[in-house]
Amino acid sequence: xxxxxxxxxxxxxxxxxxxxxxxxxxxxxxxxxxxxxxxxxxxxxxxxxxxxxxxxxxxxxxxxxxxxxxxxxxxxxxxxxxxxxxxxxxxxxxxxxxxxxxxxxxxxxxxxxxxxxxxxxxxxxxxxxxxxxxxxxxxxxxxxxxxxxxxxxxxxxxxxxxxxxxxxxxxxxxxxxxxxxxxxxxxxxxxxxxxxxxxxxxxxxxxxxxxxxxxxxxxxxxxxxxxxxxxxxxxxxxxxxxxxxxxxxxxxxxxxxxxxxxxxxxxxxxxxxxxxxxxxxxxxxxxxxxxxxxxxxxxxxxxxxxxxxxxxxxxxxxxxxxxxxxxxxxxxxxxxxxxxxxxxxxxxxxxxxxxxxxxxxxxxxxxxxxxxxxxxxxxxxxxxxxxxxxxxxxxxxxxxxxxxxxxxxxxxxxxxxxxxxxxxxxxxxxxxxxxxxxxxxxxxxxxxxxxxxxxxxxxxxxxxxxxxxxxxxxxxxxxxxxxxxxxxxxxxxxxxxxxxxxxxxxxxxxxxxxxxxxxxxxxxxxxxxxxxxxxxxxxxxxxxxxxxxxxxxxxxxxxxxxxxxxxxxxxxxxxxxxxxxxxxxxxxxxxxxxxxxxxxxxxxxxxxxxxxxxxxxxxxxxxxxxxxxxxxxxxxxxxxxxxxxxxxxxxxxxxxxxxxxxxxxxxxxxxxxxxxxxxxxxxxxxxxxxxxxxxxxxxxxxxxxxxxxxxxxxxxxxxxxxxxxxxxxxxxxxxxxxxxxxxxxxxxxxxxxxxxxxxxxxx
Amino acid sequence: xxxxxxxxxxxxxxxxxxxxxxxxxxxxxxxxxxxxxxxxxxxxxxxxxxxxxxxxxxxxxxxxxxxxxxxx
Ligand code: SF4
Ligand code: SF4
Ligand code: SF4
Ligand SMILES: [Zn+2]
Numbered sequence: 060x061x062x063x064x065x066x067x068x069x070x071x072x073x074x075x076x077x078x079x080x081x082x083x084x085x086x087x088x089x090x091x092x093x094x095x096x097x098x099x100x101x102x103x104x105x106x107x108x109x110x111x112x113x114x115x116x117x118x119x120x121x122x123x124x125x126x127x128x129x130x131x132x133x134x135x136x137x138x139x140x141x142x143x144x145x146x147x148x149x150x151x152x153x154x155x156x157x158x159x160x161x162x163x164x165x166x167x168x169x170x171x172x173x174x175x176x177x178x179x180x181x182x183x184x185x186x187x188x189x190x191x192x193x194x195x196x197x198x199x200x201x202x203x204x205x206x207x208x209x210x211x212x213x214x215x216x217x218x219x220x221x222x223x224x225x226x227x228x229x230x231x232x233x234x235x236x237x238x239x240x241x242x243x244x245x246x247x248x249x250x251x252x253x254x255x256x257x258x259x260x261x262x263x264x265x266x267x268x269x270x271x272x273x274x275x276x277x278x279x280x281x282x283x284x285x286x287x288x289x290x291x292x293x294x295x296x297x298x299x300x301x302x303x304x305x306x307x308x309x310x311x312x313x314x315x316x317x318x319x320x321x322x323x324x325x326x327x328x329x330x331x332x333x334x335x336x337x338x339x340x341x342x343x344x345x346x347x348x349x350x351x352x353x354x355x356x357x358x359x360x361x362x363x364x365x366x367x368x369x370x371x372x373x374x375x376x377x378x379x380x381x382x383x384x385x386x387x388x389x390x391x392x393x394x395x396x397x398x399x400x401x402x403x404x405x406x407x408x409x410x411x412x413x414x415x416x417x418x419x420x421x422x423x424x425x426x427x428x429x430x431x432x433x434x435x436x437x438x439x440x441x442x443x444x445x446x447x448x449x450x451x452x453x454x455x456x457x458x459x460x461x462x463x464x465x466x467x468x469x470x471x472x473x474x475x476x477x478x479x480x481x482x483x484x485x486x487x488x489x490x491x492x493x494x495x496x497x498x499x500x501x502x503x504x505x506x507x508x509x510x511x512x513x514x515x516x517x518x519x520x521x522x523x524x525x526x527x528x529x530x531x532x533x534x535x536x537x538x539x540x541x542x543x544x545x546x547x548x549x550x551x552x553x554x555x556x557x558x559x560x561x562x563x564x565x566x567x568x569x570x571x572x573x574x575x576x577x578x579x580x581x582x583x584x585x586x587x588x589x590x591x592x593x594x595x596x597x598x599x600x601x602x603x604x605x606x607x608x609x610x611x612x613x614x615x616x617x618x619x620x621x622x623x624x625x626x627x628x629x630x631x632x633x634x635x636x637x638x639x640x641x642x643x644x645x646x647x648x649x650x651x652x653x654x655x656x657x658x659x660x661x662x663x664x665x666x667x668x669x670x671x672x673x674x675x676x677x678x679x680x681x682x683x684x685x686x687x688x689x690x691x692x693x694x695x696x697x698x699x700x701x702x703x704x705x706x707x708x709x710x711x712x713x714x715x716x717x718x719x720x721x722x723x724x725x726x727x728x729x730x731x732x733x734x735x736x737x738x739x740x741x742x743x744x745x746x747x748x749x750x751x752x753x754x755x756x757x758x759x760x761x762x763x764x765x766x767x768x769x770x771x772x773x774x775x776x777x778x779x780x781x782x783x784x785x786x787x788x789x790x791x792x793x794x795x796x797x798x799x800x801x802x803x804x805x806x807x808x809x810x811x812x813x814x815x816x817x818x819x820x821x822x
Numbered sequence: 823x824x825x826x827x828x829x830x831x832x833x834x835x836x837x838x839x840x841x842x843x844x845x846x847x848x849x850x851x852x853x854x855x856x857x858x859x860x861x862x863x864x865x866x867x868x869x870x871x872x873x874x875x876x877x878x879x880x881x882x883x884x885x886x887x888x889x890x891x892x893x894x
Contacts, residue, residue: 068857069894415893458892775846775867775874776838783874794875813880814888815855817864819871 061470063463065790065814071455072411077446082405085443088436089398090342095378097159099341100147102311103129107144107159108379114162114372119365122372123170126163130310131201132241133167134234135194135227139306143338149345149378154353157375161358165368168234172241180246183208185324188264190255191273192216192225195301198313199271204245206321211248213263215255219243222251226303231361256280269323271299271316289336290329291316299323311337344435345378383430383438386636388660389650390430390440393420397430401443408450415456421447422461423657426534426648427608432639444648448536460814461653462535463790464755468713472496472527473544476716479551482520483727487556489519492582493571495564496527497646497678498695500712502703503719505695506563509582510723512592512699513561517585522555524548525720528567534649545574552577561585563695564677565616566609566647583619583676586698594700597629598692603669604631605684606641607677614638620676620694627697634668641665646679662687682706708752713759740804741765747807756793756810763788764795765805781808790814826861828853829883831876833865842869849873853884856891 093099097107106125113122123133130136140160148156187203189196192214203210216222223239230238253259257280264270277286277293277300286293286300291312293300299316303309315336319329356363356371363371383397384390393400400420407417424444431439451457459466476499481488492513494506506525513521529544548571552558559578562568568581604624610616617638624631636642642665645651645658662683666673672690674697675681684691685706696703707715721732741762743751751757764786768774774784777796785794796809830848837846849866851873852859865874875884 066856069891070857413894414890418893460888460892772841773870773872774840775865775872776840777876778836782840785875792875794877794880796877809877811877811880813875813884815853815884817851817853817873817875819866819873820850820852820861 061467061474062789063459063466063470065459066455066457073454074409074411074456075450075453077405077408077450082401085439086398086402088438089396089401089434090344090436091380091396091398093341093343093380094339095343095345096147096149096341097144097157097378099339099343100143101129102143102307102337103314105129105144108375108377110166111157111159111162111372111375112377114166115369115375117365117369119166119170122166123172126166126170129314130167131198131205131245132238133170134164134230134238135197136306136310137163137167138234139194139227139229140310141305141307143307149347150350150353150374150376153347153350155355158355158363158371161363162368162372165363165365168237168362169365169368172244180207182246183324185268186211186266187269187271187320187324188213188267189271189273190214190253190260190263191276192222193273193275193303194226194306194309195303195312195316196273197223197225197227198310199299199301199316200247201245202313202317203271203320204247206317208269208320208324209248211250211267213250213253213255213259215253217252219249219251222249269299269320270297271320274300274302276300288312289315290319292319292329297323342436343378344380344382345376346380346382347376350376380435382433382435383440386433386640386642386664387430387440388642388664389424389657392423392657392660397434397438397440397443401440404443404447408447415451417447418451418458419461419654421451422648422653423650424648425608425643425645425650425658425661427643428611429608429636429640429642432611441648445534445536449538450536452536452538457536459790462537462649464709465531465649465652466535466537466540467789469496469527469529469531469544471713472499472525472716473547476525476713476720478523478525478720478723479555480724480728481522481555482514485520485522487520488522488558490517490561491522491524491552491555491558492561493524493526493528493563493567495562495567495678496525496531496716497682498563498693499525499716499719501678501682501707501715502693502696502701503715505693505699505701505703506719507723508699508701509563509695513582513585516589516592520558521561522558523723524551524555525716526551528564528570530566530570531649533570534647549574564609565607565613566677566679568616569609569613581616581619583616583623583694587619587622591623591626591698595627595698596700597624597627597697598672598674598690601630601632601671602674602692603634603671604637605634605644605665605673605675605680606638607675607680608641608643608647609677611639611641616676623694623698624674629674629697631674632669632671636668644675644677644680644683646677646683651683658683708748709755710751710758713757737762739765739769740802741807742800742804743807747809751810754811756812760786760788760793760812761795761807761810764793765797787816792817827863828860829879830863831865831879832863833874837865837874839867839870839872841872842867844869846872846874853887855888856894858891860887 110125142160144159150156187208187210189212301312322329352374404417404421421444426441532540645661651658673684676694681693724730724732767786768784774782781796791812793812797807832848833846835845846865851864
């Protein structure tokens, strides 16, 4: 009975570092968090997606709040902006880009002005003076007021109307009235009718902490001085100022200038902490195939009405990338894009002490590689999860529990159930058939038929090797075990004369391809070469082909399987996500052991593509689909006219492997296998059998318990009159509730297990 | 200072040790996992020391503590 050493302690305080650069490079491949192209083109960084979303929903109040974040005077900006966002809109590639500016204008007109309690807000202590008028001065006044600095504006104009009028001639009457009202609501002091001379400015600014002026004032009073356009600051004069070549330019200038004012007021270097200002580049990927509304909503009057604006906003497809989330049930389950999830998983591997909350997520990925194919940037989540698993194993922080059953199953395949023999009559062979551990567990008849067929039709001898390729320990991240498995298989292959391996399963083929110098061929390729044997036939109904994730990137294999299906007379229906884009059935990467729920969602994802029966070429896929009640057949069942029938439970899977081995030993190699016979009769209630499958308890575990109680008599009687016994097997304690029947047999009613050890304690 | 017990089950004479022919009693026991120990009180045979872990306890409390420790 094979065993795996449980990790010793939770008190292991070491981590293996992963290069930060490598991680960052990986994470940077995911463009999920990149802004949409419209926002990227906007130097003021309007969140266009959210803005249009609110407007489309008719929530103009929220839309206006978003817009006011970038525009203290929304109508001035909306009516005058050059709108680089519109030119960047992706819909231009298919038709009309979204009329973002016109929607902004409507939102500014019809949206409810938010009351940001102007006068009653607590003000900062440092004071600011602003000299001049015009767009830049207007916007800057708005920005400084928003930052809550007490502000005094000195302008030549006689009153507020004329101040607002300066450079805003494009506003219509209604818009002007609205913005005037807005300006009046702001907590700004004005001194009108000022002669803006150099002496005036110098004298007045002395009373303030920071001084600013319009571009016109700056150019007129200090023609020699220069202003740094990144900071909107003249260092020598300690004067914040601007340029204004249009509404957007004035607005962006005012934003930068306001930040400089803020830094100066805090006695900081104006270069300090400015972040990424202005328009940026975006590499966001967007699937445009679902965009339908490609023409602009027409305008009845001079601008959009509320309804028109909402309709126009509704044309926006809210550009975002979620190619991988659309196709992968695992990512969808955790609702995280790979960039973020990878970062969290890497961080998890670096936790020295305490909880590792990402263990389960990193073990739930099926390592299937689908994301790498569907992601426009080739993000390789499988590599992230696989390396993270190895990393955790290397520091002895990986729990054994989620993978132990599968690992023990592998050891069973390569010990008790292992078989390696040359074809009878041969010492060494040209070929060896390697059907894979799942095929022998699920469809032993089919394996036998295939082997006998290969033996008769291939020259040079065909050996047989029943075992596991090592994918299980590879997926679990147990690299030392994987090395041992590889060495073991290499030794066994050498004994057979290093034959060409005929893989029966694409995942085995992929795994075995890692062995140096090993010659490999898929059984499907040989069958096409030899011609199909007699007795095979396709399905009566049209069927869907499910491509195995083991064959991702292997177009030849995908093609060969389809050719076989065609020759068998199968009619194949097209499904989305086939070929290289195929999702995993939920078995891959041991997902089904670490997270049943996610694995079930993966199976569901595969099955939702079609209502037809499924044909697959990996036995694990066949099994998982059949368990969901779908008619599901492996291509080799069709080739050999066999039917593996209902899916076996976990104990039957072991039994099938062992009995196939014994049957072949007896029939082909004329050896009498050593079979363990129970010297008592053991039966199970249906409930017990179902419970054992669900709780991953094998009949072998139950037998160990009953053997024990028969030897030492240790058991108790429960309240319900049934007997209960227990045994420690490996890293778990198994409990069996049973009764002794009149005929001396044992009837098992219930079974459960736990991993903790329990002992009696003294004192 | 008395040790804190994480869990207590009193068999109230309803369980019987078949080997020793005596009822199980509430007794001191300890769960151990990955280098961590938890004192509990469970049905124990006063003669042979058989400690009983009922199904509900194994699948409930014990399983959740196991999960928590595994991710440490
Ligand atoms: S497909 Fe997924 S991984 Fe790739 S960029 Fe888009 S969100 Fe990121
Ligand atoms: S469709 Fe919407 S999110 Fe995409 S670029 Fe155009 S406005 Fe921006
Ligand atoms: S399950 Fe497959 S598609 Fe999903 S993240 Fe893992 S490797 Fe990528
Ligand atoms: Zn006893």
